[in-house]
Amino acid sequence: MQLYKYLMLILLLFFFPLELSLKTSAYAESAQKIKVKEEEIRQSMITISRQLGVTCTECHNMKKLTDDSMKNFKVAREHIKVVELLKLNGMDGKKGPEASCYMCHRGQLQIPYKEKSNSH
Secondary structure (H helix, E strand, C coil), X not given: CHHHHHHHHXXXXXXXXXXHHXXXXXXXXXXXXXXXXHXXXXXXXXXXXXXXXXXXXXXXXXCECCCCCCHHHHHHHHHHHHHHHHHHCCCECCCCCECCCHHHHCCCCCCCCCXXXXXX
């Protein structure tokens, strides 16, 4: 009986740290992926704000950045979808221009030109 207890103790001490290190390793990898994703989003936001000539407060509630209650936040989200759609349909910068916010906005929040209407 005493030998059985020692064997169990040895097995637990041998395998438990391995399981713990595997869980810690998986957690660290997951945390790293989240950190990379957050950094990519942050860089995209910096690029967009420069292309529009605005600061973060133009679209974001600084107390809660993911709050979508501001009108400009909703408009920006739709415009980002337009840019992504253009990139998926050939304006990816490989054979021609790359779609971006600057393409229309030219560093200004409001687009600096208006399309002429055809009134007949």
